Amino acid sequence: MRVFRVVLVAAIAGTVAIACARWIGPLQLLESGLADRIRLAATTAGASQDDRISIIAIDEPTLARLPYRSPIDRGFLAELVTLVGASGAKAIGLDILFDQPTEPEKDARLADAIQSFPGPVVLAWADARGGMSEQQSAWLAQFGQSSGGTFGYVNLTVDPDGILRRHSTRLPNAAPSSFAAALAGRASPTGARNPWLVAWRLGGADGSPAFQTTPGLVIPLMAANPAVLSGWFKDRIVLIGAVLPQQDRHRTPLSVVESEAEIPGIVIHAQLLAQLLDDRLAPEPPAQLGLALTLALALLAAIIGVQRRHIALKGLAIACLAAGFPAAALVYAFHGGGALPLVAPLLGLMLSGGGALGVDALLAHRERRFVRNAFAHYLAPQLVDALVRHPETLRLGGERRTMSFLFTDIAGFTSLSEAINPEELGKILNEYLDGVSGIIMAHHGVVDKYIGDAVVALFGVPSDDPAHAARAVSCAAAIDTFSEGFRAKYAHVGLGVTRIGVHSGEAIVGNFGGSARFDYTAIGDAMNTAARLEGANKAFGTRLAVSDACLALAAGFLPQPLAVQPIGKIVLKGKTEALAVSTINPAVAAAWLQAYNTAYSLLETAPARARQQLEELGDDSVVQLHLARLDAGETGQRMELTEK
Numbered sequence: 038m039r040v041f042r043v044v045l046v047a048a049i050a051g052t053v054a055i056a057c058a059r060w061i062g063p064l065q066l067l068e069s070g071l072a073d074r075i076r077l078a079a080t081t082a083g084a085s086q087d088d089r090i091s092i093i094a095i096d097e098p099t100l101a102r103l104p105y106r107s108p109i110d111r112g113f114l115a116e117l118v119t120l121v122g123a124s125g126a127k128a129i130g131l132d133i134l135f136d137q138p139t140e141p142e143k144d145a146r147l148a149d150a151i152q153s154f155p156g157p158v159v160l161a162w163a164d165a166r167g168g169m170s171e172q173q174s175a176w177l178a179q180f181g182q183s184s185g186g187t188f189g190y191v192n193l194t195v196d197p198d199g200i201l202r203r204h205s206t207r208l209p210n211a212a213p214s215s216f217a218a219a220l221a222g223r224a225s226p227t228g229a230r231n232p233w234l235v236a237w238r239l240g241g242a243d244g245s246p247a248f249q250t251t252p253g254l255v256i257p258l259m260a261a262n263p264a265v266l267s268g269w270f271k272d273r274i275v276l277i278g279a280v281l282p283q284q285d286r287h288r289t290p291l292s293v294v295e296s297e298a299e300i301p302g303i304v305i306h307a308q309l310l311a312q313l314l315d316d317r318l319a320p321e322p323p324a325q326l327g328l329a330l331t332l333a334l335a336l337l338a339a340i341i342g343v344q345r346r347h348i349a350l351k352g353l354a355i356a357c358l359a360a361g362f363p364a365a366a367l368v369y370a371f372h373g374g375g376a377l378p379l380v381a382p383l384l385g386l387m388l389s390g391g392g393a394l395g396v397d398a399l400l401a402h403r404e405r406r407f408v409r410n411a412f413a414h415y416l417a418p419q420l421v422d423a424l425v426r427h428p429e430t431l432r433l434g435g436e437r438r439t440m441s442f443l444f445t446d447i448a449g450f451t452s453l454s455e456a457i458n459p460e461e462l463g464k465i466l467n468e469y470l471d472g473v474s475g476i477i478m479a480h481h482g483v484v485d486k487y488i489g490d491a492v493v494a495l496f497g498v499p500s501d502d503p504a505h506a507a508r509a510v511s512c513a514a515a516i517d518t519f520s521e522g523f524r525a526k527y528a529h530v531g532l533g534v535t536r537i538g539v540h541s542g543e544a545i546v547g548n549f550g551g552s553a554r555f556d557y558t559a560i561g562d563a564m565n566t567a568a569r570l571e572g573a574n575k576a577f578g579t580r581l582a583v584s585d586a587c588l589a590l591a592a593g594f595l596p597q598p599l600a601v602q603p604i605g606k607i608v609l610k611g612k613t614e615a616l617a618v619s620t621i622n623p624a625v626a627a628a629w630l631q632a633y634n635t636a637y638s639l640l641e642t643a644p645a646r647a648r649q650q651l652e653e654l655g656d657d658s659v660v661q662l663h664l665a666r667l668d669a670g671e672t673g674q675r676m677e678l679t680e681k
Contacts, residue, residue: 054385132278189219217309236319278303320375342393435547440497442567448533507594538571578658585617
C-alpha cells in the first residue's frame, strides 16, 4: 500500500503537471520560449554563408526608384527575372502575389520573362484563407497559365503565441505544395511529420548572414558587368520578395538572436528551402518521452518524499533533482537530441515532492502498523521491534539479495498420517511445528511457509544480516537435535527422521501474490537448491545436508566450530554444475572426523587407499555411501543424483 500511494501521488502530480503545461497559457509560453532558446543554443553556426540560395530584396530604397509602390512594377520584375536568368541561376521563386492586372504591356513582359527563364519559376499562391477574392484568384490562375510558372503557397502559420516554429507540407484542400517545397522538389524532410519543425540556420561563423541578400535596385547596376552578375547568382536558387518594415514579417525563434524582432517572409522561405535541400530534420524528442520524463521525475520526487530522512535532507535531494534535470536536458540537446520539455517535468517533480512530504506522516504510521501485523507471527519480537523502528529496511514488492534458506521435512509422514487418527496427528504436528518455529525465530529466521509437515525458513530477511548463513546452519543443527528428541518422544507412532537442507545464495525476496492476498517469500534458484538438498538426505543417508557455499558464508560468525563432514560434490537432478555438500555430525570425535577427511580427500587421488581408510571408520551413513560407490566402480568426490 505504501508503494501504491507513492505511485498514486506521482501519477496525480504528473497528470496535473502535464495538463497545466498544455492548457495554461503562461506555462505554454514559458515552455515554448525555453525550447526555442535550447534549440538555438544547440544549433551550430555554419562555417560560412549558404551558397545555394540568394535573396533579392524589394526594400524601401528599391521601391523609391519605382514609379509606384503597389503593385510592384512588373516591368522592373521582368528585368530582374531576365537578368537572373542570364546569370545562370538554377531557379527563381517570386514571393509576390500576382492577383490583379497592372499595365498590360508590363504584365505581358513579366509573363514572357518567366516563360523564357531556363529553369523553374515558382509563383506565390494563396486562396481565400489568405484574403483572396474570387476575382483575384481567377487573375492569379490566368497569370500562372500565361507565364508557365509553378505555384507554391506562401501561407505561414504561427503558434498561439504568435511565433512561427513549424511548416505544413500541404494546406487542406489546396492543390499546390508550399513555396519552398515547390522550389526544392521535396514536400518535407524525410521522416518528418506534418507540420514539421523548422531547423533554423544561423549566420556563418565568419559573421555573414545566413543567406546572400541583395537590394533589387542594385541588380540592374550589376548587369553592366555580366561576369559579376554570373558570379553572384550562378547555380543558385534566387528568391525575390519584399523586405519591408511593416509587410510580411513574422516572429520566429530567430528573433532571440537576430537584431530584428520580426523576420521577413522571404527569409523564412529561404530557411525552409535550405532545410528541404539538406533533407534535414530538426531534432525533436517524441512526445511520449516528455510524458515519460514527467511521470518519472514525479515518481522519483515521491520516492524521495517518503524516505525516513530529515525533511531538510529530502528537500535538498528534490532541489538537486530539479537542478540536475535541466542540466541533463541541455546535454541531451547539445548531443543532437532536441529540446526536452522542462515545465511539465519540473512542475510534476515539485507537485509530487510536496504531495509525498505531505502524506509522509500518514504513511509512516500505517507502515509501522503493517510491519508489526505482518511479521508478528513470523519473527522474534526483537526483530519486529527493529522493523518498526526502521521500516525503511523493509522493501515491499521484491528485491534481489544474498540470503540463506532452510527446508525441513519429516520422512514418511504421509504414510503416518494414514495410520493414526486425525486428532492425534494434529496434536503431534502442531507440537512439532511449534517447536521448529520457535527454534527458527530464536535464530532470527523468518518462517516462510508450512507445507504439511514441511517448514521453509529464510535467513537474512527482512533486514540485512551479515550472519544469516551462520544463523541458518546453527538453526539447522538445533532443529536436528530437537527433532531427534521429538521422534524419541513419539516413537510409539513411528515418527520418521526430520531431513534438513540448507543453502545460501541470491534470490528475490518480497511480497508476491495478487492484490487481495500476498505472501512475503523468496523465489530463485538458490531456494530450489535448498529444497533439493533436503530431499538429497535420503540418498546420502543423512538428516542434514548443507552446501559449502553456506558454510563459507557462515565462517567467522559461528560461536564455535561445527563438526562438518563433507559428503561430496553433488550434481543435483536437473543441474549440470556440481555443488559441494556437507553434513553436520556432532556425534563423532575430532580424531574420527580428521581421519574421515583424509579418506575423503583420497577419493580423488588414491581410491584404493580411500577404501582402506573408510573401512576403518565404522558404520557411518556417509562412509557407507562412499564404500558403496567404490564397490560400484565410482571414484572421486563427484556424484550425480537421479532423483530430487
